[in-house]
Amino acid sequence: MPVYRNWSGSFQFKYQKLHQPTSESEIVAVVRQATNSRQKVKVVGSGHSCSQIAKADDAILISLKNYNRILEADPSSGLVKAQSGIILRDLCKQLKHHGLALQNMGTIDEQTLAGAIATGTHGTGITQPAIDQQIHAYTLVTGTGEVIEVDQNHELYEAGKVALGALGILSTITLKCVANFKLEVNTFSTSLQQAVKKLPEHLQSPYFRLWWFPHTNKVQVWQANETTKPASIESKWAYWYKNILLGNYVTELGLWFTSFLPTSIRSFNRWVFNQLFSQPQSNVRYAYDAFVIPIRTKQLVMEYAIPIGQAESAIKKMEAFIESGSQVVHFPIEIRFAPSNEAWMSMSYERTSCYIGIITYHPYGKKIPHEPYFRQIHHILADFDARPHWAKIHYFSAEALEQKYAKWNDFKRLRSQLDPEGMFENEYLKKLFSTEKKT
Ligand SMILES: Cc1cc2nc3c(=O)[nH]c(=O)nc-3n(C[C@H](O)[C@H](O)[C@H](O)COP(=O)(O)OP(=O)(O)OC[C@H]3O[C@@H](n4cnc5c(N)ncnc54)[C@H](O)[C@@H]3O)c2cc1C
Structure with a gap:
């Protein structure tokens, strides 16, 4: 079986097969195929998380490195719709051509847009938004292969962005950018x-x-x-x-x-x-x-x-x-x-x-x-x-984390609705959200 290794080498694992879809319908097809064959699915971004969040033994992997285009860019409103596998470096360079920029970002530009969002990637400044706070709308492919369009009025809006890869696959992401500055x-x-x-x-x-x-x-x-x-x-x-x-x-x-x-x-x-x-x-x-x-x-x-x-x-x-x-x-x-x-x-x-x-x-x-x-x-x-930080090393138990997040149980409820078969579950998510209580 082929082996996946993340950037820092903090983990590696054997996986079943790697898919590199170029369209949303192909992403849906991979998820449906995996459901039918009762296999786990995990999207891997640029592998820059050193926590085990992207480790998915024996799973079917999806890399969105070819699902990386800007689909629409409107310099007057600042709204930019991109495929979620785009690398931040490419995104920022293309934004510049449209006279636009992200208002804030972290220290590196090698992450995928979705990978950065899924783990809550932030920059610095008490008034400066994390990348997920610069989202206007997005589409999510759920564990049943359904595609949900999420905007600011949708009940999923604040749940599905920093979702640790647990609720579904972020497919297209519309960002609210600012004039380049x-x-x-x-x-x-x-x-x-x-x-x-x-x-x-x-x-x-x-x-x-x-x-x-x-x-x-x-x-x-x-x-x-x-x-x-x-x-x-x-x-x-x-x-x-x-x-x-x-x-x-x-x-x-x-x-x-x-x-x-x-x-x-x-x-x-x-x-x-x-x-x-x-x-x-x-x-x-x-x-x-x-x-x-x-x-x-x-x-x-x-x-x-x-x-x-x-x-x-x-x-x-x-x-x-x-x-x-x-x-x-x-x-x-x-x-x-x-x-x-x-x-x-x-x-x-x-x-x-x-x-x-x-x-x-x-x-x-x-x-x-x-x-x-x-x-x-x-x-x-x-x-x-x-x-x-979800992408980095930590030593908190699930029980301790549950106390820190007011919406923890609502998130778990959404997870069982959107991914009823646990298609996106890996050990990292299981430890966090498994409903079995430790004795
Ligand atoms: C040198 C370095 C500097 C960094 N600087 C910062 C910083 O300044 N600020 C900060 O906050 N963080 C920082 N990070 C952390 C980094 O932003 C995160 O690790 C980020 O998640 C990496 O993105 P990735 O594309 O590599 O995702 P991966 O690590 O490959 O994946 C992370 C998670 O995202 C999920 N995911 C990926 N794509 C999708 C998708 N389409 N839909 C749903 N889930 C998806 C994966 O399944 C996985 O659970 C840094 C990391 C490194 C190594």
Whole structure:
């Protein structure tokens, strides 16, 4: 049987067959065929989730990499209808041709549109929508092969977007885009204490995040405001030198070396900070170019969303852990922000959130243990009513998660209606939503 492996190598599995449909009717046909032969089906996107959410042993796989076209684009309304397998990079480039852009997005552009939406992918800024909040309408292929058109008045609207692949296959997605815009990005370094003290002030910036370099007490502040100033001119060479050569190749080498001598991680974090993040910088970029960073080194990530009012206390508790020196960990600890979200299973459901993300790298594929670090941070953030990012590692039980989501049981009810045979179920979903209670 053929084997599927995700981007980070955090899982692999054997599957029955891979389908690459090019139309909605072909997607429906695959689902119906699978129902008839009582086989599970799983859509795989770009494989960028390091949680087991896309792992589907023995299933029939669907890749929508050929279901990737923009079907309609109306620059005056900003409405853009796309096939859900489109990669964000291709989407953003085509939007630009129509004078449009996504209002906000995450740090990379390699995900499929549907994969990003299904896991609640977010960017940063307390007024800036996650990708699912930029949806106007969508179609969903259910487990019985029915195609449902969902708009803002439909009862499924807030349930079927961030749906973890559990309710059906997102087929076409109509986005509400904005006129293409530029951002003036300002970055500067400060101490962790100053950054935390000035959080309320920093949060006035529409787009804002912190990259904390553990064991150095240094933080890079990244802020961006919309501008009409002309875009900065940056040579391709300068971009390549900083972001690819230093930011990826040299850094990956350093990550590999320090994996043999963990005590050197402190100095390495300081070196990277000094080389790449310490100098104040200001530039003007089109929004898409400002949001996206080329990230090549494989990594495992854990990211929890906590209520924004808890951010300061949570960061201070994490600082105490880092300062204790009981573990030496790599940069960065990423601190981002997102507005309250109405999607039932969004990590930001009904609360403005601070997202705290930690990383363990796998330089050249070398697996470095992540458990001690991740579990420690889990214990800290669990006390702050944290909700885990669906695409990333976490340690919450289904029972604990159920308490965190007001619509959990409504979601389960919809799941049994839309996927009565459990066509889309995998181990990840079974653990979350299986109705059998643990004894
Ligand atoms: C380097 C890196 C940077 C990242 N940066 C960010 C970030 O800034 N912000 C953030 O929030 N996340 C971030 N992520 C997480 C990433 O956005 C998610 O893992 C996203 O789900 C990846 O999309 P994918 O296409 O790879 O989906 P996959 O990982 O392949 O699949 C994820 C889930 O989506 C489901 N799915 C895929 N297509 C469909 C469909 N058509 N219909 C229904 N379900 C579907 C799959 O079945 C699976 O359950 C990052 C990940 C990496 C590796």
